[in-house]
Amino acid sequence: MYERITYPRSGYVAPGGTMRRLCIWIVASTILAVVTAELAFRYASVVGWDSDRWVQWTPAVAGLTNWAVSVFVSVRYGLLRYLLVGFAVSIECPLRLATEIWLAGVGCAWLCSGGVTVWNFVRTTPLFADAK
């Protein structure tokens, strides 16, 4: 699907080592952050910290993270609608109440934004003569 949309327009390119290294770093640091958070929540009471209070902070931290990522994307790639999407998804990250609805809303927002990006790409990048 990706190739059907991109190949005849932009051609084929395989990302280099720098890109792969960056992806590996992002995945590794995400896994590390999740494992660290899980261990911290699990064993916080052992050292006398109240893990319930940490859980209360999680929605705020998740919201801020979403917002920061969206601001980065909108500034780095000039996609101003990400400011709006980021704001919408960072308003509330409820852990218990209506999590499914929130996640569905976030998913739809990202899909719509991605759809707009693909549509703009297809509309503005013509097929090359030798690809027709």
Add this chain to the structure above:
Amino acid sequence: MSSRLRQIAQLDRVIHEPARLMIAATLYLVKEADFLYFRHQTELTKGNLSSHLAKLEEAGYVEIEKTYRGKIPMTVCRLTKKGRASFKAYEAALRGVLFEPAIGAFGASR
């Protein structure tokens, strides 16, 4: 001739030509790319791009593989080890010429 001017004269001419520099700089950042991608990125004509790629291949800087994607012919290009080293050397040389302190480098002309 000052050492800085000599450095300019010794720049790798195969890479120094703007069209070939565009190709080499793109290939330096990616693993491989096809002819269509280069046409899109460099906005060179087919013939022009083809001749520049041939010159880079002749110098041993670029490896060209002709293959098929489904029924569409595809020309995939990648930088060889020699090409990568030469581009790195070219970049360092250019950096040295342009950005190192210029005191006395062009001789006492004033």
